[in-house]
Amino acid sequence: xxxxxxxxxxxxxxxxxxxxxxxxxxxxxxxxxxxxxxxxxxxxxxxxxxxxxxxxxxxxxxxxxxxxxxxxxxxxxxxxxxxxxxxxxxxxxxxxxxxxxxxxxxxxxxxxxxxxxxxxxxxxxxxxxxxxxxxxxxxxxxxxxxxxxxxxxxxxxxxxxxxxxxxxxxxxxxxxxxxxxxxxxxxxxxxxxxxxxxxxxxxxxxxxxxxxxxxxxxxxxxxxxxxxxxxxxxxxxxxxxxxxxxxxxxxxxxxxxxxxxxxxxxxxxxxxxxxxxxxxxxxxxxxxxxxxxxxxxxxxxxxxxxxxxxxxxxxxxxxxxxxxxxxxxxxxxxxxxxxxxxxxxxxxxxxxxxxxxxxxxxxxxxxxxxxxxxxxxxxxxxxxxxxxxxxxxxxxxxxxxxxxxxxxxxxxxxxxxxxxxxxxxxxxxxxxxxxxxxxxxxxxxxxxxxxxxxxxxxxxxxxxxxxxxxxxxxxxxxxxxxxxxxxxxxxxxxxxxxxxxxxxxxxxxxxxxxxxxxxxxxxxxxxxxxxxxxxxxxxxxxxxxxxxxxxxxxxxxxxxxxxxxxxxxxxxxxxxxxxxxxxxxxxxxxxxxxxxxxxxxxxxxxxxxxxxxxxxxxxxxxxxxxxxxxxxxxxxxxxx
Amino acid sequence: xxxxxxxxxxxxxxxxxxxxxxxxxxxxxxxxxxxxxxx
Numbered sequence: 001x002x003x004x005x006x007x008x009x010x011x012x013x014x015x016x017x018x019x020x021x022x023x024x025x026x027x028x029x030x031x032x033x034x035x036x037x038x039x040x041x042x043x044x045x046x047x048x049x050x051x052x053x054x055x056x057x058x059x060x061x062x063x064x065x066x067x068x069x070x071x072x073x074x075x076x077x078x079x080x081x082x083x084x085x086x087x088x089x090x091x092x093x094x095x096x097x098x099x100x101x102x103x104x105x106x107x108x109x110x111x112x113x114x115x116x117x118x119x120x121x122x123x124x125x126x127x128x129x130x131x132x133x134x135x136x137x138x139x140x141x142x143x144x145x146x147x148x149x150x151x152x153x154x155x156x157x158x159x160x161x162x163x164x165x166x167x168x169x170x171x172x173x174x175x176x177x178x179x180x181x182x183x184x185x186x187x188x189x190x191x192x193x194x195x196x197x198x199x200x201x202x203x204x205x206x207x208x209x210x211x212x213x214x215x216x217x218x219x220x221x222x223x224x225x226x227x228x229x230x231x232x233x234x235x236x237x238x239x240x241x242x243x244x245x246x247x248x249x250x251x252x253x254x255x256x257x258x259x260x261x262x263x264x265x266x267x268x269x270x271x272x273x274x275x276x277x278x279x280x281x282x283x284x285x286x287x288x289x290x291x292x293x294x295x296x297x298x299x300x301x302x303x304x305x306x307x308x309x310x311x312x313x314x315x316x317x318x319x320x321x322x323x324x325x326x327x328x329x330x331x332x333x334x335x336x337x338x339x340x341x342x343x344x345x346x347x348x349x350x351x352x353x354x355x356x357x358x359x360x361x362x363x364x365x366x367x368x369x370x371x372x373x374x375x376x377x378x379x380x381x382x383x384x385x386x387x388x389x390x391x392x393x394x395x396x397x398x399x400x401x402x403x404x405x406x407x408x409x410x411x412x413x414x415x416x417x418x419x420x421x422x423x424x425x426x427x428x429x430x431x432x433x434x435x436x437x438x439x440x441x442x443x444x445x446x447x448x449x450x451x452x453x454x455x456x457x458x459x460x461x462x463x464x465x466x467x468x469x470x471x472x473x474x475x476x477x478x479x480x481x482x483x484x485x486x487x488x489x490x491x492x493x494x495x496x497x498x499x500x501x502x503x504x505x506x507x508x509x510x511x512x513x514x515x516x517x518x519x520x521x522x523x524x525x526x527x528x529x530x531x532x533x534x535x536x537x538x539x540x541x542x543x544x545x546x547x548x549x550x551x552x553x554x555x556x557x558x559x560x561x562x563x564x565x566x567x568x569x570x571x572x573x574x575x576x577x578x579x580x581x582x583x584x585x586x587x588x589x590x591x592x593x594x595x596x597x598x599x600x601x602x603x604x605x606x607x608x609x610x611x612x613x614x615x616x617x618x619x620x621x622x623x624x625x626x627x628x629x630x631x632x633x634x635x636x637x638x639x640x
Numbered sequence: 641x642x643x644x645x646x647x648x649x650x651x652x653x654x655x656x657x658x659x660x661x662x663x664x665x666x667x668x669x670x671x672x673x674x675x676x677x678x679x
Binding site: 126631 | 651652653654655657658659660661662663664665666667668669671672
């Protein structure tokens with residue numbers, strides 16, 4: 001139990017007031033419309049979604065989880081946290097495509113990409129899943145806060161689970177997404193401050209970076225500073241096969257939508273951005289800061305390892321970073337540290353409360369129960385849904401005992417069988433609603449078989465995670481590929497409408513050619529895809545774009561797509577190594593900074609051109625979207 | 641309880657919510673098309 005001084009209470013209270021007050025301040029904006037309550041009116045500058053991405057994905061359980069993998073695996077454990085790097089490619093591919101769709105949620109996007117009954121079933125499926133998942137995440141994050149409350153104050157676990165969540169719910173209920181995103185900004189600043197201070201204090205506690213590295217060498221644990229300390233190709237507790245699998249999932253996953261559990265909250269941030277350019281930068285910056293944060297944490301957790309080596313129980317060493325803060329910081333700063341923990345908790349809770357309510361309100365209530373509900377009714381249903389999610393999360397939170405176990409379930413298995421379909425739905429025109437729906441259904445059956453039934457009956461031993469992933473993906477493909485090819489393609493009119501609005505990357509040739517044949521787009525645009533250009537020659541990197549040219553996917557996009565994951569990896573490993581004054585740390589960090597500049601220089605002119613052109617058409621698209629959700633327009637998913 | 645079993649049970653609960661959502665979508669679709677046929 002930690003002793004709080006009056007100064008600690010003062011700072012904790014002051015920061016709490018600032019963060020919660022910041023949320024309440026936007027009450028008047030949220031009540032204007034459904035768009036304001038759930039998307040802040042779609043006009044945020046990139047840095048607000050970026051801070052929200054970072055804040056939402058820095059939850060109370062995150063330092064526990066990161067501490068767990070770094071304490072067990074050293075710097076190589078950073079690759080477990082690299083799943084956030086889907087934002088590297090996602091920022092320039094899926095975020096751009098999704099922002100142009102204007103869909104409120106991933107469920108709504110289903111009826112824009114697919115058509116007919118299949119699309120409707122998918123929308124309902126995804127909405128139901130997301131309502132549950134948000135409640136589940138609220139419970140698991142709330143439970144982590146309960147554990148922190150028990151560590152710091154000796155409170156019963158339910159107090160930490162319920163009280164901070166109720167405080168968050170108050171401003172989320174009244175201020176909606178405006179409260180969430182503005183609260184996230186303030187909470188993000190407090191959280192970053194605390195992460196930097198505690199990490200540096202932790203390293204200082206062992207005598208500084210040089211002493212920390214020296215201690216690890218003396219202990220015979222120098223391998224912990226090597227992010228590539230594999231235990232073989234397939235064997236041991238960190239095989240290269242697992243590392244490569246994780247890289248593929250994270251990096252290639254950026255081409256799809258929903259390849260990471262984080263996609264769903266990010267989809268809301270993408271749509272709340274003021275333009276396509278703001279959406280791209282918001283997602284990229286949020287992901288990059290998240291990975292840099294992991295680098296800071298990793299260095300300080302190695303310091304914790306030196307201070308407290310040999311802890312065998314994961315439940316004990318998972319609390320290592322919290323212990324650094326509470327045990328090493330002086331009076332006053334302990335209060336700030338606790339405020340920061342509240343900050344990371346509040347930001348995650350508020351986001352998932354609002355997101356779960358969005359899926360219920362927009363995708364279930366409005367679409368299938370009251371399509372013609374007015375804006376006032378929808379805002380109130382959103383508030384009611386928020387309250388119901390809150391109560392459900394308490395129930396779920398009390399059911400969970402082992403955070404890591406449930407986290408593995410959520411991050412891993414649920415995504416494994418639908419990882420590839422989540423990419424195909426974006427990049428392949430022929431993939432249809434029945435193929436995607438069959439992939440979801442098959443995922444449950446094959447997961448039961450591979451994860452429990454066959455191992456339990458001795459057909460094969462329990463498989464390592466990376467093998468489970470590939471097996472689930474392969475078995476799923478055996479079902480969803482025939483289901484796709486044996487059913488009809490989506491209606492061409494529907495596909496053309498989607499193609500013209502979002503301009504997806506990938507294998508869309510038949511749809512593109514049909515759009516050209518109908519005179520809806522010009523053939524010249526296609527030349528840009530191959531980087532040839534109308535005049536037959538172009539600079540290596542083109543920096544002046546017309547709107548029509550910028551619509552196409554060109555080598556500038558590929559430069560960003562290839563550089564971006566490298567930059568994020570360099571940031572994560574570079575910062576962690578830099579804090580230990582390891583050779584290469586400065587070089588990697590500098591490379592990441594330069595790489596960021598190059599990406600910006602290459603892609604910014606194009607994103608500006610895309611955004612300027614698209615925003616002229618956005619009002620018309622939004623009007624069509626609202627008519628579609630009220631079943632007033634053909635092709636909005638209501639008819640195939 | 642076996643970790644694999646806990647995991648797939650948890651997954652099945654999430655799927656139950658998905659089936660409920662899909663059932664509602666089916667209801668909405670049928671209702672909408674019933675109205676259209678009456679028109």
